[in-house]
Amino acid sequence: xxxxxxxxxxxxxxTGEKVFLECVxxxxxxxxxxxxxxxxxxxxxxxxxxxxxxxxxxxxPEGYSVSREKKERFSLILESASTNQTSxxxxxxxxxxxxxxxxxxxxxxxxxxx
Amino acid sequence: QKxxxxxxxxxxxxxxxxxSLNCTYSNSAFQYFMWYRQYSRKGPELLMYxxxxxxxxxxxxxxxxxxxxxxISLFIRxxxxxxxxxxxxxxxxxxxxxxxxxxxxxxxRA
Numbered sequence: 001x002x003x004x005x006x007x008x009x010x011x012x013x014x015t016g017e018k019v020f021l022e023c024v025x026x027x028x029x030x031x032x033x034x035x036x037x038x039x040x041x042x043x044x045x046x047x048x049x050x051x052x053x054x055x056x057x058x059x060x061p062e063g064y065s066v067s068r069e070k071k072e073r074f075s076l077i078l079e080s081a082s083t084n085q086t087s088x089x090x091x092x093x094x095x096x097x098x099x100x101x102x103x104x105x106x107x108x109x110x111x112x113x114x
Numbered sequence: 115q116k117x118x119x120x121x122x123x124x125x126x127x128x129x130x131x132x133x134s135l136n137c138t139y140s141n142s143a144f145q146y147f148m149w150y151r152q153y154s155r156k157g158p159e160l161l162m163y164x165x166x167x168x169x170x171x172x173x174x175x176x177x178x179x180x181x182x183x184x185x186i187s188l189f190i191r192x193x194x195x196x197x198x199x200x201x202x203x204x205x206x207x208x209x210x211x212x213x214x215x216x217x218x219x220x221x222x223r224a
Contacts, residue, residue: 004157031210040122042202042216043158050210058211090157094210102148103212105157 120215
């Protein structure tokens with residue numbers, strides 16, 4: 001079974017803090033993704049990575065950065081957290097050349113910024 | 115205008131009813147169409163996948179794609195309380211980025 005794990009299920013941070021969200025997958029997937037999910041807006045892509053040390057901006061990259069030093073690990077960084085970054089954050093991974101483009105998701109991290 | 119439009123509901127049906135969900139899209143390059151199911155406090159999981167116009171059945175679930183109308187549907191027959199979840203449509207072209215609908219929350223009442 002593919003497993004995507006995220007470092008925290010719930011996180012509470014203060015405005016201005018630096019926040020790290022970690023994601024690890026165990027299926028040797030090339031692609032990894034970070035989304036945020038908000039009511040009525042669905043999943044919006046923040047950043048994705050198609051190889052180690054490679055990254056591309058998604059639809060809403062402002063205020064976020066990412067790091068992929070190892071194939072299995074993809075980190076999302078909020079340099080200076082703000083209240084509008086309160087959201088559910090979902091990590092996903094997929095094979096590089098998958099005909100289905102199926103993405104496997106982690107359980108999510110609910111981040112609250114006070 | 116969003117690339118993928120999906121009515122967020124919520125939708126409440128009695129057990130045994132047919133659930134009908136749908137999405138419309140604007141990008142004619144989309145070729146692969148998926149439905150994900152997301153239970154409360156969990157990540158989405160793939161439910162159905164199709165890449166051609168027409169119907170695809172898997173047990174109580176039928177996915178339907180009409181590329182000419184840019185319209186996809188998911189039908190759940192004989193719905194069960196365990197089907198209560200949020201259903202998200204997703205689609206992509208030839209790259210590996212998915213575009214998601216907003217998700218429809220479904221409650222099946224026992």
